[in-house]
Amino acid sequence: MAPQRNPLFWIGLAIAGLILFIFFGANRNGLSGMGSEQSGSVMSSSELAQDLNGVAPEKTAFSPSTSLDNNSAINRNLPTPPGMGARKAIQAARKTGKPYALVEIFNQAKIYQEEGSLADAHLLFFFSAREGHLDSIMQMALMSDPTQFRADISLLDQADPVQSFKWYQKAALSGYQPAIDSIKNLRQWALDESKAGNPLARQSLLNLKE
Numbered sequence: 001m002a003p004q005r006n007p008l009f010w011i012g013l014a015i016a017g018l019i020l021f022i023f024f025g026a027n028r029n030g031l032s033g034m035g036s037e038q039s040g041s042v043m044s045s046s047e048l049a050q051d052l053n054g055v056a057p058e059k060t061a062f063s064p065s066t067s068l069d070n071n072s073a074i075n076r077n078l079p080t081p082p083g084m085g086a087r088k089a090i091q092a093a094r095k096t097g098k099p100y101a102l103v104e105i106f107n108q109a110k111i112y113q114e115e116g117s118l119a120d121a122h123l124l125f126f127f128s129a130r131e132g133h134l135d136s137i138m139q140m141a142l143m144s145d146p147t148q149f150r151a152d153i154s155l156l157d158q159a160d161p162v163q164s165f166k167w168y169q170k171a172a173l174s175g176y177q178p179a180i181d182s183i184k185n186l187r188q189w190a191l192d193e194s195k196a197g198n199p200l201a202r203q204s205l206l207n208l209k210e
Contacts, residue, residue: 082117082118082119082120083119083120083123084120085112085117085120086109086119086120086121086122086123086124086127089105089108089124090105090123090124090127093105100128100131102128102131102132102133102136103133105124105127105128105136106124106125106128106135106139108124109121109124109125109128109136109139112124113153116152118153118154118155119155121153121155122143122154122155124136125140125143126140129167129170134171134174134176137167137170137171137179138167138168138171138176138178138179138182140163140167141163141164141165141166141167141168141171141179141182142164143155143156144156144159144160144163144164144167145159145161145164145168145182146159146164146186146189146193147185147186147189161186161189161190161200161204161207161208162203162204162207164186165183165186165204165207165208166207168182168183169183183208186204187205187208189201190202190204190205190208191205
């Protein structure tokens, strides 16, 4: 007859089995849950990539001529940026090649100036002046001349006698009398203003000496 085992033995064996069952069962459930989370993560990344692809064209299409209003909507009906018209005109002139139609460019600059498109006017005056167009040279000098400065026709915030003198001098070298007379007036302005304590005039005298 087989000896009877102590009841505590069976109780201990049952407890050990229960512990093993709980441990391995929980481990399998954990692995299963982890796999589910990884699958969900992949789907989220894919959706995010699609969202980014959808946004990219909008960002690419955004340009300096567009802006956001208070409702964060893109406004594509804004006026042409300052200077854009002049740049297109200059590009067209360069494409055609020399000799440039400097008289036409000057006339277009005057129209821009009268309309208040001072950036466009300044660019066209500068382009034609650099190419030797006398009226444009005088206009560049006039727009920075402290004796005749007008904020409504100049892109500058204030007169610049040094720049004005440089442009007048460029015209004077060709013997153009109005430029020679303007240089004399500029020198007299510098002398008078220097006596009055104008630091800009004092600095200008260094460039305006005969």
